[in-house]
Amino acid sequence: MAKYLGIPLQVASGTTVTPTYGSPELVVDGDFPSPNTNWVTPTGWSVSNNSAIYNGSGANFAKLYQPLNTAIGVAYKLTFTISGISGGTVRVGLSDSSNVPNSGTQDFTINDTYSITVLAETNTDRVVIQATQAAMFCTISNVSVKEVSSVLGKEQVVDGDFSSSVNWADSGNQWVINNNTATYTGDGNANQLLQEISFIGGRPYEIKIDVVSISGSLKVRFNNDEANRVVFNQTGIQTLYINASGSGEIADYLSISRETGTVSAVLNNVSVKEVQYNYLQVVGGDLLKESKVGDVVFNSTDDNEAVVVQVIDNDTLLLSNDVLSDAEDSFSIFAPNGDTRGNQILRIDNYIISEYDEASSLPDKSSFWFAAGIEADKVTLTQLNEAVNTYFVADVIERFVQRLNAQSATASRLDIPLNEFRDHKYNQVLTTTAITLS
Numbered sequence: 001m002a003k004y005l006g007i008p009l010q011v012a013s014g015t016t017v018t019p020t021y022g023s024p025e026l027v028v029d030g031d032f033p034s035p036n037t038n039w040v041t042p043t044g045w046s047v048s049n050n051s052a053i054y055n056g057s058g059a060n061f062a063k064l065y066q067p068l069n070t071a072i073g074v075a076y077k078l079t080f081t082i083s084g085i086s087g088g089t090v091r092v093g094l095s096d097s098s099n100v101p102n103s104g105t106q107d108f109t110i111n112d113t114y115s116i117t118v119l120a121e122t123n124t125d126r127v128v129i130q131a132t133q134a135a136m137f138c139t140i141s142n143v144s145v146k147e148v149s150s151v152l153g154k155e156q157v158v159d160g161d162f163s164s165s166v167n168w169a170d171s172g173n174q175w176v177i178n179n180n181t182a183t184y185t186g187d188g189n190a191n192q193l194l195q196e197i198s199f200i201g202g203r204p205y206e207i208k209i210d211v212v213s214i215s216g217s218l219k220v221r222f223n224n225d226e227a228n229r230v231v232f233n234q235t236g237i238q239t240l241y242i243n244a245s246g247s248g249e250i251a252d253y254l255s256i257s258r259e260t261g262t263v264s265a266v267l268n269n270v271s272v273k274e275v276q277y278n279y280l281q282v283v284g285g286d287l288l289k290e291s292k293v294g295d296v297v298f299n300s301t302d303d304n305e306a307v308v309v310q311v312i313d314n315d316t317l318l319l320s321n322d323v324l325s326d327a328e329d330s331f332s333i334f335a336p337n338g339d340t341r342g343n344q345i346l347r348i349d350n351y352i353i354s355e356y357d358e359a360s361s362l363p364d365k366s367s368f369w370f371a372a373g374i375e376a377d378k379v380t381l382t383q384l385n386e387a388v389n390t391y392f393v394a395d396v397i398e399r400f401v402q403r404l405n406a407q408s409a410t411a412s413r414l415d416i417p418l419n420e421f422r423d424h425k426y427n428q429v430l431t432t433t434a435i436t437l438s
Contacts, residue, residue, distance in 0.1 A: 026068045026076070027127060030143040040065050044131065052140040054131040056087070063099055065128040068145060070094070070120035073206065073241030075104075075275070078127065079144040081113040088136030094118045094125040101128070104243070117148060119204050119243055152206060153274035156197040157254065160270040169194040171257075181212060182256075186264035192257040197272060201246030208271040209238045209256075216263030223252040231259050241275070278306065278319040280331075285315040296334045308333070 028038040036047035044058020052064050070076065082090055085108070093105025093116070102125065104118035127145050131138060158167040165177035172191030176183045182193055199205060199222060207220055209232065217233040222244050230240040244250070254272060280297065288311060295308040297319060306319035 024146070026070075026145040026147070027066060027143055030145075032141065032143075038066055044134075050141060051083075052129070052143075053084075054136065054138050054140075056135045056137050058131065058134060060132065060134045061091075062131045062134070063128050064130075064140065065095075065099070065126045067124060067126050068094075070123060070125040071147075072120060072123060073204070073239070073275070074120050075117050075148045075150065075204065076120060077115055077117055077144075077146050077148050079113070079115045079142070080129070081141045082108055083111045083139045083141070085109065085111055085138040086136065088131060088133030088138075090138050090140070091128075091130040091132055092116065093128060094120055095128045096122045096125060099126075099128060107132070113142070119241065150275050150278065153276050156199065156205075156272040156274075157195060157270055160272075162268055162270075167195055180268055182267045182270075184218070184258070184263060184265045184267075186216065186258070186262050190257050192253075192255045193267075194253045194255055196251060197254050198249060198251050199244045199272075200249050200274065201244050204241055204243050204275040206271075206273050206275050207240040207242060207254075208269070209240070209267055210269040211235045211238055212266040212268060214263070214265040216261055216265070217259035218256055218263060218265055219259045221255045221257075223250065224255060233259075237269075276321065278309070278321060280319055281316045287311050287317060288314045291317065291333055292335075297331055298334065299331045 029036070032039070032047045032050050032052050034048060039047060039052065041047060041052070041064055042058060042062050044054050044056065044062045045064045046053050046055070054062065054064070076094065078092060078094075080092060089107045089109050091101065091105060091107050092114070094102045095105070096102075102118055102121050104116060105128075106114075106116050108114060127143065129140055129143070159165075162168070162177050162180050162182050168175075168177055168182070170191060170193060174185050174191035175193045176185065184191070184193070205222075207230070209220070211232065211234065214233060214235060217231050219229045219231045220240060220242070221229040222242060223246070225245045228242050228245055230242055232238045232240060254270075256267070256270070291308060291311050293308050293310060296305055297308060297317065298305045306321050308317050309320050310318040312318055
């Protein structure tokens with residue numbers, strides 16, 4: 001895993017900050033104030049002391065819920081706290097008006113604060129909290145629902161415009177591919193139009209199908225999974241979402257077939273892309289000024305990294321992957337090599353990352369230090385004392401790294417004389433030992 005030796009960009013009050021989801025809060029009164037005006041509380045549920053309490057007097061699966069404005073196929077982050085649970089399970093997720101849980105709904109039996117991601121299946125989904133056993137007890141507090149923004153992954157379908165039939169198969173000779181269309185002749189048989197694709201179990205996918213004409217209803221599935229099939233019966237571009245079942249990377253079939261009865265249809269431009277959630281926000285950021293597309297975001301909590309795809313606003317970044325999408329992970333942002341902002345000194349594989357923060361108690365000074373990565377046993381750590389000019393310290397390190405690289409293509413030891421770190425403004429040496437990569 002790559003690490004970074006250099007000074008991160010100053011993106012907020014410090015460069016190591018906590019990412020949060022920047023979309024608006026959808027839940028009203030998630031802190032359960034009194035009187036309750038926004039939560040539906042069936043028998044057994046009540047609101048008091050900034051909590052929703054189930055007292056064991058209701059029916060099985062008694063549902064505390066609140067209607068939301070959601071969007072089909074969009075993922076939402078649900079955060080909530082459970083306490084005082086006994087005698088049963090708390091089920092939390094989204095559902096439609098029939099209260100059938102959406103994919104991603106989960107059961108909980110332990111007191112804790114949780115965050116889950118659930119895919120919306122209608123435009124009017126509800127956040128639903130169920131006491132699954134009539135005689136159980138539990139207390140719910142601090143409920144939050146926020147949209148998780150996304151980007152689309154690479155195209156999974158080959159010849160989606162039906163310019164060729166080579167990559168498509170027909171399970172019953174009822175589909176005809178010709179003139180950039182796929183036509184189903186429709187005699188009541190459930191013949192399938194198939195293409196083998198790769199998908200990852202548990203992840204959502206966007207499927208777009210341009211329907212030229214249709215009589216009846218068609219369905220689209222992965223791996224013949226009827227439980228997660230999506231049905232369509234309208235002309236025009238249909239945007240559908242499926243949560244792939246299973247786990248891990250799976251090579252199986254995209255299937256398009258009739259839902260029921262006799263169907264005739266003409267299709268073109270079939271597309272399948274993974275929906276990836278890569279929305280990162282800082283509090284009080286300065287991203288429009290400091291960050292650019294192509295910057296590297298490094299998660300120092302778990303040693304993962306991503307590239308900035310878009311600077312959405314002053315607080316929000318869209319990233320190339322979702323390794324940084326969890327709140328409470330620390331991260332730093334580096335300019336790419338050769339960038340004129342000059343914040344990144346060097347990228348080194350399997351060594352170290354340095355971090356830079358302004359000290360709030362000493363606004364005119366700053367610290368520059370080396371923090372261990374996954375190869376900590378190979379690194380001798382040295383913390384520099386407070387430096388009046390951190391960029392001066394960075395220049396010293398960069399100069400000696402360049403000298404090391406010019407002298408040897410294989411050497412990994414970097415020794416810098418202490419006197420090189422003498423602060424010329426105050427004439428103070430900023431370290432007590434040499435910096436060593438060994």
